[in-house]
Amino acid sequence: MRSTRPVLVTFLAVIALAATACGSDSKSKASGSVTVFAASSLTEAFTEMGASFEKANPGAKVTFSFGGSGDLVTQIGQGAPADVFASADDSNMTKLVDAGNALGTPTVVAKNSMEIITEAGNPKGIATLADLAKPDLIVVLCATTAPCGKLAASVLKTAGVTVAPKSLEDKVKGVVTKVTTGEADAGIVFVTDVKSAGSKATGVEIPATQNRVTNYPLVVTKQATNTTGAAAFIAYAASPDGQTILAKYGFLAP
Amino acid sequence: MSDATRSIAPPRRQGRPGRPVGRERLPVVALVLAVIAVAFFALPLIGLLWKAPWSNAWSLLNKAGSLTALRLSIVCSLWATALSIVFGVPLAWLLARVEFRGRGIVRALCTLSMVLPPVVGGVALFFALGRRGFVGQYLDRWFDIRLPFTTAGVVVAQTFVAMPFLVLTVEAALRQFDRRFEDAARTLGAGRWYVFRRVTLPAIRPALVAGAVLAWARALGEFGATITFAGNFPGTTQTMPLAVYLALESDPAQAIVLALVMIAMSFAVLIALRDRWLGAVTTPAS
Incomplete structure (x- = not known):
């Protein structure tokens, strides 16, 4: 029984992923798939952050799309399936917020x-x-x-x-x-x-x-299919665990 | 010259004189699929036209850098096409006509850049031809030639990704060409080079033109290998696709205008060439 649990969890995660990918997810949970669009300077730190977040939240799966901040703003504006946007500066974040593509106010997690x-x-x-x-x-x-x-x-x-x-x-x-x-x-x-x-x-x-x-503000996007998961990821990045990872890669505390 | 070549060209199967090809009727299913395919290509273009900022298109086009990028794109893509022809035709000839061990491997090698992600191609060019590359370091030391960050580097990157399109097209034509025409010319005393110029080349002309156009189009649109290997600097290495990409981040309206200019230009060339060259050969002589 015990040994089948990881398989079951993986199975559920895959189903959750498939459900969100199809956009048919009616009510999002803290688990499930979280898609993070992040500035390319966050590549290494966030890759580790993602693995560590998944470990802390069994059943959650983080997928990253790294690119230039301006590029990511354009993609999200065109309806790209991002749950979280992580910008490498305030001005690109402002662009996203001004376009009405953000939920709530951005949280600065690093400098x-x-x-x-x-x-x-x-x-x-x-x-x-x-x-x-x-x-x-x-x-x-x-x-x-x-x-x-x-x-x-x-x-x-x-x-x-x-x-x-x-x-x-x-x-x-x-x-x-x-x-x-x-x-x-x-x-x-x-x-x-x-x-x-x-x-x-x-x-x-x-x-x-x-x-x-420069600031690294994070925000939940308007079109997020997994708002709970997205908020949880941002909270994790701001938490002591997340800050330890960011510091390891040379980021300054906010 | 063209009359003589036409008379010795192999007979064409389709398109009997007097019967336009356009009259042929397709099965309904094929027709529906074909229409979907046309829509698939047309819709993104319509999308661009729909979003285009027509009122200030002209001022956006005249914005600093746009015309420089356009000029650079034209010059570099033509160079890349010329180099593709100069080296690609002999390569296609070698692959089509000469039996040697490992020919399949050589062919795969020469078409590798078609499947390689262009950015990876750009990095690979660094390792070969860059300042610290295993060939590039000697180019730098002995001849003072540096390709990265130069217009020549753009041409190299474009040729690298574009030439396979010409090689594959010409090779296929050379394979289909009935070699008895060459043999006949040879028995009449024509030399190898003369036969190639006067018999083989005219016969494969449509394929050569098609291949050259494909290579040119690929070179014109080349982005990844260029920005990786040659970098991005207005006037020296910033071609249209790079300018479009960067404008997309700062001024999407300008990006659309630039993209439309590129599309219009390619469209004109593709249509003109088809009528001028391919059309002239495929329509039956009256």
Whole structure:
């Protein structure tokens, strides 16, 4: 009897998933499927968060769709099946809320700041933001449509540095890929991106006077099919357990 | 020249002179399915037209960067098509005509980029041709050639994903072509190259044009490999699909206008080419 229980739970979870996927779920429970649309800078931290949330809530299944925050707002506006939206900045969250696609007010669960990312070991010896202006360096930034691009532009402006980037990536992971594969010498990304790149990249801190801090607000979407599950996920992210995971990946407490 | 080639081209089975193909009647089921298929392609286009901001379309199109991206897209996709023809036709010839061990593997290899997710293709190009790539590091060191973040890199990425469309189309035509025409020309004293130019090439012209158009269309729409391998910078590597994608996040109305321009352009080319080249060969000579 005991040994059949995990099988049964899996079975029920699959049914719940199928039911929500078909949109025929009449009354949502704390369990079931929760679909989270999250900014790509949350990829590693939220993947672990999802596994840990599922462990804490047997019967719940979290599915992620990671992408640029602006992209996700567009997708949700077009009716994408998101229960939770996790933005990498306030302005994209405001866009979603203003469009009437959010339920309730957003909860900030984490903060992040910017850092210079260089190839492993920092072979070009980059020490400050001003070094990024050197003409022989290949610097890659995010496009200003992405939060990382807006923040990088603001950081550079504060520091009074003009950079000629070789590429304006659509999302932060594009910058990370270009630097970790050695195609670019440096870029400006979130502190957490440098951390999750592990040994493939080295970070150069940006002084607090020049740096910018960004919020990560989470909200239940208007079209959520599992509002209870969505609220539970947001609460979990804000709980001590969730905060421990976020801190592990370099996020700052809200 | 075309009269001579037409007379030696293999006889066509369908389309007897005087009987338009359009008169043929389809079984009702097939007709219904075909109409659904047409709707399937037409509806998204209608959706774009429906959502298009017609009142300020012109000003959106003239917004900084749009026309630069359009020009870059045209130039790069034409280069990619040219390279696909230059390298793809000999490759198709090799695959169709030369028996060698591992031909199936070579064919699969050369068409791999059709099934590879383009972003993965872009990363793979990094590992091969990037600054730290196993070939790219020598390009960088010995010849000072760097492909990532350059317009040449865009052409490389586009060619990588587009060429298989030409190779497969031309190879199929070469296989179907009756080699006795080539043998006949050969016995009349024509050299290998002459036979290829004057007999084989004219016979496979429709397939070559179709393949080139397919490759061009694929190159024009290429996104993933381009943004991964070449990056995104206005004027050097930002092609239309990249501009559309980025505009979608900041200004969806502009994205729709740009997308419609791309569609209109491709549409015009596809229709014009079909009438000019494919049509000329498929309609019976009067």
